[in-house]
Amino acid sequence: xxxxxxxxxxxxxxxxxxxxxxxxxxxxxxxxxxxxxxxxxxxxxxxxxxxxxxxxxxxxxxxxxxxxxxxxxxxxxxxxxxxxxxxxxxxxxxxxxxxxxxxxxxxxxxxxxxx
Amino acid sequence: xxxxxxxxxxxxxxxxxxxxxxxxxxxxxxxxxxxxxxxxxxxxxxxxxxxxxxxxxxxxxxxxxxxxxxxxxxxxxxxxxxxxxxxxxxxxxxxxxxxxxxxxxxx
Numbered sequence: 001x002x003x004x005x006x007x008x009x010x011x012x013x014x015x016x017x018x019x020x021x022x023x024x025x026x027x028x029x030x031x032x033x034x035x036x037x038x039x040x041x042x043x044x045x046x047x048x049x050x051x052x053x054x055x056x057x058x059x060x061x062x063x064x065x066x067x068x069x070x071x072x073x074x075x076x077x078x079x080x081x082x083x084x085x086x087x088x089x090x091x092x093x094x095x096x097x098x099x100x101x102x103x104x105x106x107x108x109x110x111x112x113x114x115x
Numbered sequence: 116x117x118x119x120x121x122x123x124x125x126x127x128x129x130x131x132x133x134x135x136x137x138x139x140x141x142x143x144x145x146x147x148x149x150x151x152x153x154x155x156x157x158x159x160x161x162x163x164x165x166x167x168x169x170x171x172x173x174x175x176x177x178x179x180x181x182x183x184x185x186x187x188x189x190x191x192x193x194x195x196x197x198x199x200x201x202x203x204x205x206x207x208x209x210x211x212x213x214x215x216x217x218x219x220x221x222x
Contacts, residue, residue: 033209043158043201045209056208089156104148104210106158 002026004107006092012113013082021077021110023092031095032075033104034067036060036088043091049075082114118142119213121202127219134189136216138202141183145205149176149187152199152215161187161200192220 005024013019025032034046047057047067054067066078075094079086089111093104119140128134138147149161162169162176164185169176173192178185189196197220202213 035210035212037156042214043203043210043212045211048208050208058209091158102146103160103163105160106150108155108157111156 002105004092004094004105006090006107006110008110009108010111010113012115015084015114016081019079019082019112021079021090021092021112023075023077023107024073025075025092025094026096026105027073029094029096029105031055031097031102032067032069033093033095034077035091035093037091037109038085038088046077046090079112082112084114087112087114117214118206118211119202119204121213121216123216124214125217125219127221128192130193130220130222132192132220134192134196134218134220136187136200136202136218138185138187138213139183140185140202140204140211142204142206142211147178147185148203148205148210149185150201150203152201154198158201163205189218192218194220194222196220 007022032049035043037043045058047061048055064080068076089109091109092107095102095104122137146163146165148163151159173190175188199215199217201215203210
């Protein structure tokens with residue numbers, strides 16, 4: 001069964017460093033999402049991506065964040081200069097449905113720890 | 116005020132009990148999603164619905180669009196149902212999540 005994959009599963013970094021979180025969505029899906037979940041809190045939307053551009057982003061997704069689909073299979077989230085408060089679980093999701101948002105398939109998450 | 120409210124926040128049950136988790140929302144939606152989050156953190160989509168009722172195995176989800184309310188029912192609950200159940204609503208290009216209901220089912 002097709003699934004969304006994410007790497008790495010756990011990333012530890014120093015404050016101020018750049019990190020890139022990687023996702024491989026399900027191959028025929030058209031819509032891609034990043035969400036984050038700070039420990040003990042609810043899941044929050046970061047950004048949605050369709051047709052090689054951002055379709056919507058939240059207030060959290062400031063200039064420190066960027067997304068890219070560099071090669072038609074990977075979908076990446078970059079944080080340019082990490083802060084302590086960026087420590088969270090980051091989930092990638094993808095959807096095949098035209099019309100927003102359809103059923104979303106989530107990856108297993110990347111736990112980011114900023115020291 | 117949260118746009119998506121769930122109740123209860125925590126729920127314990129004995130194996131075999133019938134369980135109901137409620138979700139109310141205050142924004143316009145394209146669809147409502149019920150998700151399950153396992154202790155390891157992974158999220159699985161259970162249902163997406165925009166009207167009426169859906170059933171999958173022992174799980175039933177209903178939605179009342181006029182009242183902006185949805186329920187997730189689990190019949191004949193089992194310890195393997197122990198997880199966090201999350202209601203999320205589709206709004207423009209994003210999902211807005213509730214805080215989740217932590218369910219523990221004891222044998």
